[in-house]
Amino acid sequence: MTAFLEYDGSAGASVFVIIECGKSEFFAESVVTGGIVDFDTRASQTCEEATFTMYSGDPETGGSTLASSGAVVACPGPWTLGNNILPGLKLAYYASTADGGTTFDFNVLEAEIKIDYTGINTGGTPLAISSGSISAPPPFGSEEVSGATIAQRSRQILKTETKAVQLSGLTGQTLDFSMSLTGNSANEFAIPCQTSSSYQIKF
Numbered sequence: 001m002t003a004f005l006e007y008d009g010s011a012g013a014s015v016f017v018i019i020e021c022g023k024s025e026f027f028a029e030s031v032v033t034g035g036i037v038d039f040d041t042r043a044s045q046t047c048e049e050a051t052f053t054m055y056s057g058d059p060e061t062g063g064s065t066l067a068s069s070g071a072v073v074a075c076p077g078p079w080t081l082g083n084n085i086l087p088g089l090k091l092a093y094y095a096s097t098a099d100g101g102t103t104f105d106f107n108v109l110e111a112e113i114k115i116d117y118t119g120i121n122t123g124g125t126p127l128a129i130s131s132g133s134i135s136a137p138p139p140f141g142s143e144e145v146s147g148a149t150i151a152q153r154s155r156q157i158l159k160t161e162t163k164a165v166q167l168s169g170l171t172g173q174t175l176d177f178s179m180s181l182t183g184n185s186a187n188e189f190a191i192p193c194q195t196s197s198s199y200q201i202k203f
Helices: none
Strands: 002-007 014-021 024-032 036-040 049-055 065-072 084-086 089-096 105-108 110-121 127-135 154-166 174-185 193-202
Touching: 014 036, 024 036, 049 084, 065 084, 110 127, 110 174, 127 154
Parallel strands: none
Antiparallel strands: 002 036, 002 089, 014 024, 014 049, 049 065, 084 089, 089 105, 110 154, 127 174, 174 193
8 A cells, every 4th residue: 555665765865756657656755864755655556666766966957867777666676675665765664455455454673662650659659769679671670669759649651661572473463561550658657559560563
């Protein structure tokens, strides 16, 4: 349905990319290093092969051709994650559909996952975290947590971790994240409280 191609900067900080098929123009824009070229095939049901051309700049204002190649639109064609459609232009991820776009599958090799571990105090006095632990799978870290004080009727992020996760080979697996906390209220007559929670990401 849509292919997303990432430019790696190997031909310059900025290039101009045109994707066309016959009289249809799918993309014609300048792309910077790390930028994404999106190739949406839904605009045409008759295009069998598209031409990808990379220029040093807009060809209408003097940009010269750097590389050009044809790509069969139908799968499998060149549509394997990580393939270079042109030098420096790699298939980073794509969305496919079997029912005309009503539902779709999103295909990517790597995802950036951000996890916030949050303590919540629903009581009327501040809550001091006396002990606690975080358990997470690699590449995330497991560690002990303590020393934070959460104000009354508020929440506080105790730890934030962001990691790039390679998705290849994770089909059917689950990443489990958990946190347990023990807290003491500033009210000397209050009983210490303990809680735990977990979160799963399934592939």
